[in-house]
């Protein structure tokens with residue numbers, strides 16, 4: 001993926017910090033994300049990855065710093081200066097969030113078609129036939145057999161649930177998607193298929209994405225850029241291939257050597 005340098009960033013993080021009381025969550029994180037760019041956030045458990053994702057996606061208010069987002073009309077909004085309804089609208093339209101646990105991102109008692117269709121209804125779709133057709137099309141895109149459209153995700157495997165969560169998130173054509181360990185907890189072969197699918201869809205839709213993962217192989221496969229966190233601080237960032245092939249920080253070297261076989 002090449003980034004058009006004349007473009008304006010889609011999202012800018014400026015000096016983001018979060019303290020939970022006296023406990024540091026993350027400190028002074030800054031970066032720019034462009035349309036179509038995928039950034040991975042990696043680091044060991046407790047390094048601040050989820051905290052950063054929550055700050056970026058408006059789920060948790062930063063103690064310092066700000067998140068600027070370029071809206072579809074070209075205006076740039078400070079996330080925490082937007083009204084709550086505006087932030088909710090962003091969630092329904094421009095953003096998606098893929099949780100590690102599909103139960104957090106799906107309505108488990110609602111049919112698969114309903115799970116996807118609900119997002120369309122939230123942005124004003126009303127015609128049942130149209131909603132069902134688009135939902136069926138999206139189930140196909142995420143490789144869920146059409147005959148399973150009326151089944152609830154309770155009857156789905158872990159991999160299918162995750163693919164359904166992706167369809168539910170992408171049906172409204174968001175520009176930015178947040179993913180928290182999207183392949184966590186799945187078997188290796190299921191992970192590989194899901195990663196392949198994610199990579200294809202992200203590139204076809206020219207989606208921008210921020211992916212939190214502790215798995216460097218996931219970062220390598222999905223992302224153009226990478227941020228390495230340790231103890232709440234971003235210690236190294238850059239192009240994924242460069243950082244993983246030639247890490248500068250001793251901690252990144254350790255991470256690479258212990259997880260990626262030479």
Ligand SMILES: Nc1ncnc2c1ncn2[C@@H]1O[C@H](COP(=O)(O)OP(=O)(O)OP(=O)(O)O)[C@@H](O)[C@H]1O
Pocket residue numbers: 020023024025026043044045046047048049050051052214232
């Ligand atoms: N709600 C909270 N209250 C107090 N401390 C918190 C809270 N959430 C996170 N922290 C602390 O902030 C630091 C960063 O945690 P965070 O969950 O962001 O790390 P992480 O890299 O996502 O870890 P993991 O991979 O285990 O999910 C940790 O020290 C954690 O204990």
